[in-house]
Amino acid sequence: MSSAKPLRRIVIVGDGMRAAMAAAYLAKACGRAGADIVVMSGGEAGKTGQVVVRPSALRFNAELGLNPAELCKKNIASPLFAAEMPSSNGPVTLPYAASGVASNGVEFHHYWLRASQAGFDSALHEYSLPLTLQNARSGIALESAAGFKIPFGLRIDRASYAQLLVNVASAAGVRASKGKLSAVQKLTESDWPMRLSTSDVEVDADFLVDVSEGSSAENAVGASRSGWSGRYLRIDSGVDLPGIEVFRLQRGLTRFASLIPGRGNAHSDSGEFNRIFHAEENRITDMACLLTADEAEARQRPALARKIDLFTACGRIPSEDYEVFQPCEWLAALMARGHFPERAERLAERMPETELRIWLESLRRQIADLRKQVEAA
Amino acid sequence: MSDESSDKHVERVIIIGGGTAGWMTAAGLASMLGSTGLAITLIESEAIGIVGVGEATLPHIKYFNDTIGVDEAEFIAATSATFKLGIEFVDWARKGDSYIHPFGEFGLANEGVPFHQYWSKMSGALDTGPLDDYSLPVVACRKGRFQRPSDDPRSVLSTYRYAYQFDAMQYAPFLRKHGEARGVTRIEGKVTGVDQESESGNIASVTLETGQRVEGDLFVDCTGFIGLLIEKTLKTGYESWSQYLPCDRAVAAPCESAGPLLPYTRATADCAGWRWRIPLQHRTGNGHVYSSGFIGDEDAERALVDNLDGKLLADPRILRFVTGKRRKLWNHNCIAIGLSGGFLEPLESTSIYLIQEGITKLLELFPDTDSFTVEMEEYNRRMDLEFERIRDFLILHYHATERDDSDFWNYLRTMKIPGSLADKLELFRNSGRIAAYDHGLFLVPSWIAVLLGQRIGPTNYDWRVDQLSEEHIRQHLSGLRNHMEQAASDMFDHANFLTQNGLARGVA
Structure with missing residues (x-):
């Protein structure tokens, strides 16, 4: 058996943070096997401001040597325990960890719901550790996150993040080629399968990764959809929800690196990439639709309709393969959009009502005490 | 359930059939929901034998036992169980081959x-x-x-992780004690009639041979292949997968133990099916799963008996089945758990796992009232997915072979998957x-x-x-x-x- 011949050169088309992420990661993942990574940049400034990094992307950063505590210390980033999403009813906060604690295999919100229906007056957010820590100072928040073992993301300055990634990419030997991609030529009589051209240079490559914010490469290649086709991978920014742009890049790049077929194109590898990439895209679109579309539009999406119906019926949130958002995020979004369960899960009835009230009161007090400590710190 | 239903609170669950599926369901529901006031009744007849599904299991059963409060030592003693770390496959890709599908990882x-x-x-x-x-x-x-x-x-x-190999005929009685101690009411009797509500078509009650009528809000059909409620009464329909998995019979027989006690089950490919060997503490369970289209019953039985490790302990008995599943495992107010819901041959020891999944998903989606269309649809969606993904995995064993020594293997090797x-x-x-x-x-x-x-x-x-x-x-x-x-x-x-x-x- 032999390995597929490694790609000799991968050209990345894009600017700013997006291109820097692709370059840094692919250089790290493929560079040691000999792949030459070239960034073809149009020199556009790209977006500025802040970007949200979901908790799942922190591992990606760690692989590149970017430590969240150091980023926060440098005031480039701050920890984030929930993301504020736009919705038709105004901003909705989706926490990265559940409220309360699950008990006997039953999610906390079922207990809260059961108590609420029995007249116990409290709001779900009163039990939320992530929402309590959301406004804490960075140092306190990071310490608390470690102590309570709750996931957190980052709100990070886009330009500074891009620069850190550029540094990683440069150290890994990534080359930059200035100039906007103008043409992609398929080669048949050459050792190389494609030639990419700008107004100034021509670069031969085995593979093209397009992370541009526009669609220059898309037009040049003639592809019409985000995903992997032949020797072309396009990762667009996707739906405009906080955290999704970085999530799509992170997931797309890591999956691509794990599926790169080598020099010969392999249909099954791209098929596997697209299967998962588009499934995740559907889950993201489901969330966007829940937040911003009307009921009729939401019902056009089977998995979303299922979530709404089952949640309304019994408080459970069904999961699909390749979910992007956690159940606690769906819970917050569903409730913010006016969907409330008619009942709690039957298993939550196992706890006697008196015990339930005492437990909830105790939890609420603990969270309130923590909030005071955080505010005083 | 239609919207016109009366939204009656679900307070009574009636389980029909007292085999492995029936008593696992009863013990599971009683342990998890008994304290909520749910009344659980199991009807079984000593005159009707049980199949005793699945002597070999997957590691998930330990989680089930732990969750419902079963003590492992008591369970092992009661069922003469041994430990299991995987399944050995012999002669599958080629005669002379052997590999083990372990309950664990490969390397790092x-x-x-x-x-x-x-x-x-x-x-x-x-x-x-x-x-x-x-x-x-x-x-x-x-x-x-x-x-x-x-x-x-x-x-x-x-x-x-580990699973068990145990005497399935003893698991049901063991769980019966567990379930009855947690409030399950057992009724001895044979169901002779099923009454349906005229408007909804839901099952209202069952009538026993003695004339006793037992009413319920939710019925669990654990009557085995016959599907007394889910099929005979509700005419749910069955989706056959015999084009992919053509084995339709099994002949089973215990024999005396021989050789060292192995911590794994063995599945040996034969000319028209495969033979299982499951080492228990007191005997070895054996069986031959085969396709009647490729081998006769007598030849299949001979292939089993001729390959036993020890002395035959009982007459071989034949089971007939069609691989597949009910079109709906939850239909009206009836949930089919166990063989009444579907059958996938025990090549990967999935029978008890599927029972367990049926119970777990029922607990998660347990209806509060008789208005449960959404819960039912979700249950069926998730169980369909379980069945289909296991089906694909089983097909892999048959299709990915180089064997060309019989019509059976030639069919499976070349079929469309x-x-x-x-x-x-x-x-x-x-x-x-x-x-x-x-x-x-x-x-x-x-x-x-x-x-x-x-x-x-x-x-x-x-x-x-x-x-x-x-x-x-x-x-x-x-x-x-x-x-x-x-x-x-x-x-x-x-x-x-x-x-x-x-x-x-x-x-x-």
Whole structure:
């Protein structure tokens, strides 16, 4: 058996943070096997401001040597325990960890719901550790996150993040080629399968990764959809929800690196990439639709309709393969959009009502005490 | 359930059938929901035998037993159970082949690249050995060793789980005690009539031979293949998968134990099916699953009896089945759990797992009132997915073969397979990668074990493997292999483990 011949050169088309992420990661993942990574940049400034990094992307950063505590210390980033999403009813906060604690295999919100229906007056957010820590100072928040073992993301300055990634990419030997991609030529009589051209240079490559914010490469290649086709991978920014742009890049790049077929194109590898990439895209679109579309539009999406119906019926949130958002995020979004369960899960009835009230009161007090400590710190 | 229903609170569950599925359901519901006021009644007739499904199990059963409060030592003593670390497949890809599908991992991933990719690169070298050498449960199986896993993730002993091989005829009586102690009402009797509500079509009650009428809000059909409620009454329909899995009969017979007590089940491919061998403490369970289109009953029985390890202990008995599942496992107010819901041959010991999943999902989606359309649809969606993904995995064993010594194998080797499985095979053949999913029983290590065991060799390995030098990989493999060998050697002989821990039959 032999390995597929490694790609000799991968050209990345894009600017700013997006291109820097692709370059840094692919250089790290493929560079040691000999792949030459070239960034073809149009020199556009790209977006500025802040970007949200979901908790799942922190591992990606760690692989590149970017430590969240150091980023926060440098005031480039701050920890984030929930993301504020736009919705038709105004901003909705989706926490990265559940409220309360699950008990006997039953999610906390079922207990809260059961108590609420029995007249116990409290709001779900009163039990939320992530929402309590959301406004804490960075140092306190990071310490608390470690102590309570709750996931957190980052709100990070886009330009500074891009620069850190550029540094990683440069150290890994990534080359930059200035100039906007103008043409992609398929080669048949050459050792190389494609030639990419700008107004100034021509670069031969085995593979093209397009992370541009526009669609220059898309037009040049003639592809019409985000995903992997032949020797072309396009990762667009996707739906405009906080955290999704970085999530799509992170997931797309890591999956691509794990599926790169080598020099010969392999249909099954791209098929596997697209299967998962588009499934995740559907889950993201489901969330966007829940937040911003009307009921009729939401019902056009089977998995979303299922979530709404089952949640309304019994408080459970069904999961699909390749979910992007956690159940606690769906819970917050569903409730913010006016969907409330008619009942709690039957298993939550196992706890006697008196015990339930005492437990909830105790939890609420603990969270309130923590909030005071955080505010005083 | 229609919207016009009266939204009656679900307070009474009636389970029909007292075999493994029936008593697992009763014990599960009583343990988890008995304290909420739910009344659980099980109707069974001693005059009706039970199939005693699944002597061999998967590690999930331990979770089920733990959840409902079953003491492991009591369970092992009551069912003459042994421990199980995997399933050995003999003669499947070629005659003379043997591989083990373990309940655990292969090696350790490195730099984000799965272990088997490193092994693939080095597999041509003499000192690399088979992939099995890098799986602790496989090495332990080959040595006849066992030890409970460790909770410490840094320990190699944390890389596997275990299941049981037990006397299924004793599991139901054991759970009966457990269920009755938690409030399950048992009624001895044979169901002779089923009454349906005229408007909704829901089952209102069942009538027993004695004339007793038993009313319920929710009915669980555990009547086995016959499907007394789900099929005979509700005419739900059955989806046959016999075009992919043509085996339709099994002949089973116990024999005396012979040789060392092995911590694994064996499945040996035959000319028109396969034979199982399940070592219990007091006997060995045996069976021959076959396709009646390719072999007669008498020949099938002879193939079983001629290959027993020890003296035959009872007359062989034949079971007939059609592989597939009900079109709806939950229909109206009836949930089919066990053989009444569907049947997948026990090649991967999935029968009890499917019962367990049926119970778990019912508990999660347990309806509050008789307005439960949404819960029912979700239950059916998730159970369909479980069945279909197990089906694909079973097909893999038959289809990925080089055997051409019988019409049976020629049919299976050349048949058209589901697209979902075809895509998986293509991806693995091309690069040794596994198409993963979030929901479903069999995870990546299981697919690797069976794909490689069935001689589906990847043509390439992941080129990221080349980021490490051959010497580095060789050292890594050698160290790992020695570690597995040592860890397995340090385990207990399986029979001694049972004895020394007071678990041996007659000791506890």
